[in-house]
Amino acid sequence: xxFSVRGFIFLIGIFLFILILELVRRxxxxxxxxxxxxxxxxxxIFSSFADLVIDPLAHRMGISYxxxxxxxxxxxxxxxxxxxxxxxxxxxxxxNKELSQKIALMEYKFSKLYQEKE
Amino acid sequence: MNxxxxxxxxxxxxxEEEYLPQVLFDIRESNPQADILVVNDGSSDNTPQIARETxxxxxxxxxxxxxxxxxxxxxxxAVEYGYDFVITIDGDGQHNPYHxxxxxxxxxxxxxxxxxxxxxxxxxxRIGIARRIGIWLFSKIAKLYTGVHITDPTSGFQLLxxxxxxxxxxxxxxxxxxxxxxxxxxxxxxxxxxAEAPVKMTEKPNGKSMHxxxxxxxxxxxxxxxxxxxxxxxxx
Numbered sequence: 001x002x003f004s005v006r007g008f009i010f011l012i013g014i015f016l017f018i019l020i021l022e023l024v025r026r027x028x029x030x031x032x033x034x035x036x037x038x039x040x041x042x043x044x045i046f047s048s049f050a051d052l053v054i055d056p057l058a059h060r061m062g063i064s065y066x067x068x069x070x071x072x073x074x075x076x077x078x079x080x081x082x083x084x085x086x087x088x089x090x091x092x093x094x095x096n097k098e099l100s101q102k103i104a105l106m107e108y109k110f111s112k113l114y115q116e117k118e
Numbered sequence: 119m120n121x122x123x124x125x126x127x128x129x130x131x132x133x134e135e136e137y138l139p140q141v142l143f144d145i146r147e148s149n150p151q152a153d154i155l156v157v158n159d160g161s162s163d164n165t166p167q168i169a170r171e172t173x174x175x176x177x178x179x180x181x182x183x184x185x186x187x188x189x190x191x192x193x194x195x196a197v198e199y200g201y202d203f204v205i206t207i208d209g210d211g212q213h214n215p216y217h218x219x220x221x222x223x224x225x226x227x228x229x230x231x232x233x234x235x236x237x238x239x240x241x242x243x244r245i246g247i248a249r250r251i252g253i254w255l256f257s258k259i260a261k262l263y264t265g266v267h268i269t270d271p272t273s274g275f276q277l278l279x280x281x282x283x284x285x286x287x288x289x290x291x292x293x294x295x296x297x298x299x300x301x302x303x304x305x306x307x308x309x310x311x312x313a314e315a316p317v318k319m320t321e322k323p324n325g326k327s328m329h330x331x332x333x334x335x336x337x338x339x340x341x342x343x344x345x346x347x348x349x350x351x352x353x354x
Contacts (some may be wrong), residue, residue, distance in 0.1 A: 003178065085333055085346075093294070094289070094290070096183070097183050097187050097294055098177045098179060098289065100160075100180050100187075101179065101183075101190065101191045101194060103179070103180055104157070104177040104178055104179045104180070105177065105191070105194060105195060105198065107177070107178060108175070108177050108195070113282050
């Protein structure tokens with residue numbers, strides 16, 4: 001890999017990593033959710049040296065075009081990340097339902113108490 | 119406890135200002151002994167105001183959470199206020215509240231825990247072909263599993279005793295969208311006794327029904343998944 005390309009990917013990785021840390025520091029991004037993105041940033045930093053591992057690995061696996069292997073790995077990681085976020089959305093949806101039902105029931109109770117007091 | 123059984127009629131309603139006054143009038147006329155609870159599922163029209171004007175109990179869910187979520191809120195209310203039975207009637211006027219006594223009769227005769235009002239047991243109710251195939255297929259699956267032939271598993275016209283509605287009021291025991299064969303199978307798994315009663319349902323002129331939300335393909339996939347999950351899950 002050309003040195004300039006290697007450096008470019010490395011810098012993007014560093015940038016993503018710092019951006020996520022900064023977002024967490026400013027409390028714009030919850031710590032527990034940021035971990036997976038920190039891993040992705042970390043992976044990007046390392047991917048600038050990936051050819052050193054990927055090329056021999058791809059050849060051993062019979063893949064004639066090594067970047068294809070990189071795409072497969074990245075796609076798999078992204079699918080995992082999406083799954084992770086879908087689980088969180090699903091959990092939030094359930095909690096949202098619980099909350100809205102509780103509000104409806106409490107509002108009723110509150111208005112009854114209020115009427116009795118009047 | 120008082121020997122007189124207490125009934126709560128739960129009416130889930132989402133933007134039903136057009137039909138709700140008539141529905142509530144009919145319910146009150148036909149079931150004067152029962153309390154009526156309208157669960158307003160985040161309507162953007164005058165549904166809650168109309169319901170309140172008629173003097174029934176009203177719960178306001180702050181935003182739309184779906185048919186199942188609204189009905190479950192009604193179950194929770196019934197648990198909290200100690201009702202013996204819950205009858206669910208859709209707010210769009212497709213169910214005939216004068217037929218609630220049929221549900222009660224069947225419950226008593228069959229000693230059932232839940233009675234489902236079926237539009238297919240008598241008369242001919244017109245319905246789209248895709249939906250008909252879906253209902254036929256899933257009711258066959260339900261029959262294989264439960265041994266009971268449920269002709270109208272999507273019916274929102276039901277009578278449930280305390281054991282059933284308190285079970286369904288628990289967090290993950292009722293779906294947010296539309297309860298269907300999966301719930302019937304889950305209830306059977308919990309050893310509740312199921313029965314069906316013939317009722318008449320009215321088709322709405324504009325075809326709008328709380329159960330028409332599904333696209334056929336999505337419906338089939340959704341139900342297949344739900345059925346597999348019922349089979350895989352342990353009893354709780």
